[in-house]
Amino acid sequence: MSTPRQIITPKFEVNRRAALPPRETKIAVEELNFFYGRTQALHKITLNIPERMVMAFIGPSGCGKTTFLRTLNRMNDVIPGTRVEGMVAMDGQDIYAPVADVVELRRKVGMVFQKSNPFPKSIFDNVAYGLRINQLTSSKSELEDRVAAALQDAALWSEVKDRLKSSALGLSGGQQQRLCIARALAIRPEVILMDEPASALDPIATSKIEELIVDLKKQYTIVIVTHNMQQAARVSDLTAFFLLGKLIEVNATELMFTAPDEKLTEDYITGRFG
Amino acid sequence: MTTLTALCTLVAIGILAIILGYIAMRGIGALNLRFLVDSPRPVGEGGGIGNAIVGSAVLLLLSCAVGIPLGIATGVYLSEFGGGMFSSVVRFLVDTLTGIPSIVTGVFIYAVVVLRMKHFSAFAGGIALALIMIPIVARTTEEMIKLVPHSLREGALALGAPQWRVTLGVVIPAAASGIATGAMLAIARVSGETAPLLFTAFGSRFFPRNLNEPIASLTVQIYNYAISPYDEWHAQAWAATLVLMTLILGINILVRFLTRKKF
Numbered sequence: 001m002s003t004p005r006q007i008i009t010p011k012f013e014v015n016r017r018a019a020l021p022p023r024e025t026k027i028a029v030e031e032l033n034f035f036y037g038r039t040q041a042l043h044k045i046t047l048n049i050p051e052r053m054v055m056a057f058i059g060p061s062g063c064g065k066t067t068f069l070r071t072l073n074r075m076n077d078v079i080p081g082t083r084v085e086g087m088v089a090m091d092g093q094d095i096y097a098p099v100a101d102v103v104e105l106r107r108k109v110g111m112v113f114q115k116s117n118p119f120p121k122s123i124f125d126n127v128a129y130g131l132r133i134n135q136l137t138s139s140k141s142e143l144e145d146r147v148a149a150a151l152q153d154a155a156l157w158s159e160v161k162d163r164l165k166s167s168a169l170g171l172s173g174g175q176q177q178r179l180c181i182a183r184a185l186a187i188r189p190e191v192i193l194m195d196e197p198a199s200a201l202d203p204i205a206t207s208k209i210e211e212l213i214v215d216l217k218k219q220y221t222i223v224i225v226t227h228n229m230q231q232a233a234r235v236s237d238l239t240a241f242f243l244l245g246k247l248i249e250v251n252a253t254e255l256m257f258t259a260p261d262e263k264l265t266e267d268y269i270t271g272r273f274g
Numbered sequence: 275m276t277t278l279t280a281l282c283t284l285v286a287i288g289i290l291a292i293i294l295g296y297i298a299m300r301g302i303g304a305l306n307l308r309f310l311v312d313s314p315r316p317v318g319e320g321g322g323i324g325n326a327i328v329g330s331a332v333l334l335l336l337s338c339a340v341g342i343p344l345g346i347a348t349g350v351y352l353s354e355f356g357g358g359m360f361s362s363v364v365r366f367l368v369d370t371l372t373g374i375p376s377i378v379t380g381v382f383i384y385a386v387v388v389l390r391m392k393h394f395s396a397f398a399g400g401i402a403l404a405l406i407m408i409p410i411v412a413r414t415t416e417e418m419i420k421l422v423p424h425s426l427r428e429g430a431l432a433l434g435a436p437q438w439r440v441t442l443g444v445v446i447p448a449a450a451s452g453i454a455t456g457a458m459l460a461i462a463r464v465s466g467e468t469a470p471l472l473f474t475a476f477g478s479r480f481f482p483r484n485l486n487e488p489i490a491s492l493t494v495q496i497y498n499y500a501i502s503p504y505d506e507w508h509a510q511a512w513a514a515t516l517v518l519m520t521l522i523l524g525i526n527i528l529v530r531f532l533t534r535k536k537f
Contacts, residue, residue: 078431080357107434117425120448130433133443180429187433 020237020252023050026191026221027072032086034067034076041067043245044086049191054213054222056236056253058229060268064245065225066114069193072223073109074102090191107134110184114196116176118168118183123160126168126179127151130187146186154182155212174205181212192216194224198231210235229269233257241265294519301516304509310517314479314495317504323514325481327521329396329490330465332482333475336400337464341407342457348408349415349453354441365416371409379405380470388474396482396489399475403467407460414456418449451534458529462522468493492518 027049034042042064049055057065070076088095095105118126127147137143151157156178198206213235226232232239239256241248249262260266315321383402422445430440476488499511
C-alpha cells in the first residue's frame with residue numbers, strides 16, 4: 001500500500017493582535033464541500049486547526065458545525081448518500097485519499113458525542129473497548145493500567161475506582177459523559193473532537209467537563225462544537241463562526257468576542273439573530 | 275376504559291388459567307416417575323413417555339442448532355447490512371415463510387428429505403422444525419437490533435472499530451436479551467408442533483439410538499394416544515400434555531434467567 005500523497009500544510013498563523021503561543025497546523029482543510037444527497041451542507045470551507053489548542057465552532061442550529069466536525073474523522077461516511085469534495089489533511093496526509101485507512105484515522109482522531117453513549121457494558125469494559133479492538137496492550141496488567149490512567153485523565157477515577165465492574169449505565173449523566181471522554185482518551189488519540197459535550201449536563205457537571213478540556217489541551221488538539229458562546233469564550237483559544245454552511249470567520253477567541261472582523265459575527269454574538 | 279381493558283385482560287388470562295388447570299387436573303392422575311422414564315408398552319401394561327421426552331429434546335436441539343444461527347444471521351443481515359432491493363425481497367420472503375402452515379413445511383421436508391433418504395428420520399424432523407424457527411428468529415432479531423441506538427454504533431466506530439466488530443461486539447450484545455426472547459418464542463412455538471413431525475420424524479416406540487432413524491416426540495405421542503380408542507392411552511395423553519407444558523414453561527423460565535439484564 002502506497003502512502004497518501006504528502007500535502008504541504010500552510011504554516012499556522014494566528015491573528016497578530018492576539019497573544020497566542022506559536023503552533024504547527026494539525027489539520028488543514030481546503031475548499032471543503034459536503035453534500036447530503038443533493039443538499040449542499042458545507043460550502044468551500046478552508047480552515048487550519050493548530051495542534052495543542054482548543055478551537056471552538058459556534059453558529060446557529062443547522063449551520064453545519066457538527067457536519068464539519070464529523071468530516072474530520074470521516075464519521076459522515078456511515079450516513080448513506082453523503083459526498084465530500086475538497087481536501088482535509090492531517091499531519092500533511094489527505095484523510096479522504098483512496099489509500100487512507102479510515103480505521104487508523106479514527107484511532108488518531110477521537111470523538112465525544114453530544115449525547116453520552118456508553119456501551120451497555122461495565123465501566124472497565126467501556127474504557128477498555130478501544131484498547132482491545134486496536135490491540136494496544138499486550139498484558140492484562142497493562143490494560144488495567146491504561147484504563148486507570150484514562151479514567152484519571154478524565155477526572156472520573158476517584159468516583160468509579162471501587163465499582164469498575166458495575167454497569168456504565170448506572171452512572172449519572174455527567175459521569176457518563178466523562179466516561180465517554182475517558183474511553184476516547186484511552187487509545188491516546190492526537191485529536192479529540194467534541195460535539196456539544198456538555199449540552200445535556202447540569203452546571204456543575206458542565207464546569208467539570210470544561211476544566212477537563214482546558215487541562216487536556218496540553219497534550220491534545222481539541223475541537224469543540226458548542227451552542228453556548230460563554231462556553232466557547234471560557235474554554236477555547238480560537239473560535240470559528242459558521243453560518244448557513246459557510247465559514248464566516250476564524251479568530252482568536254478573545255478578539256472574536258470583543259472585536260470581530262466580520263459584521264455577521266458581531267451581529268450573531270450580540271444576539272441580533274440566531 | 276380502565277375497567278374495560280382490565281376486564282378483557284381478566285377474560286384472556288382466565289381462559290388460559292382454565293386450560294392449564296384442566297390439563298393439570300386430567301393429567302396428574304397418570305403421572306408418576308415410571309411414566310416419565312419408561313418407554314411405551316402395549317395397552318394394559320402401563321408404560322411411559324421417557325423415549326418421547328428424550329426424542330423431543332433431541333429434535334429441539336437439532337432444530338435450534340440449525341435454525342437459531344441461520345435466523346440470527348439473517349436478522350443481523352437485514353438490519354445492519356441490508357437496505358437495497360435484495361433485502362426487501364428477503365424480508366418479504368421471511369414474512370411469507372412465517373405464515374406458511376406447519377403441515378406444508380412437513381410435506382415439503384417429506385418431499386425433499388424423507389423421499390430422498392427413503393426413510394423417516396430425526397434429521398428430517400429437526401430440519402422441518404428449524405424451517406419454522408428461522409423466520410421467527412430472523413424477524414425478532416432484526417427488530418431488536420434496530421432498537422439499538424445509532425449512537426452506540428457511532429461510539430464504537432469512532433474508536434476505530436471496523437464495522438464487523440461493531441456488530442459483533444457492541445450491537446449484538448446490546449440486543450442480546452431481545453434476540454434470546456425471539457429464540458425463546460421460536461423454541462416455544464416449535465416444541466408444540468405436531469404436524470411437521472408426522473411424516474418427517476414419524477414417531478417411535480423406542481428410545482432413540484441414532485439420528486438417522488425415526489424418533490419419538492411428545493407431540494406426536496400425544497396425537498397418537500389421543501386418537502386411540504383406549505382409556506388408558508387417553509389418560510397417558512393428558513399426562514404427556516401436562517409434561518410438555520411444564521417443560522415449555524421450564525425452558526421459558528430458564529432462558530429468562532440466563533438472559534436477564536446484567537447491564
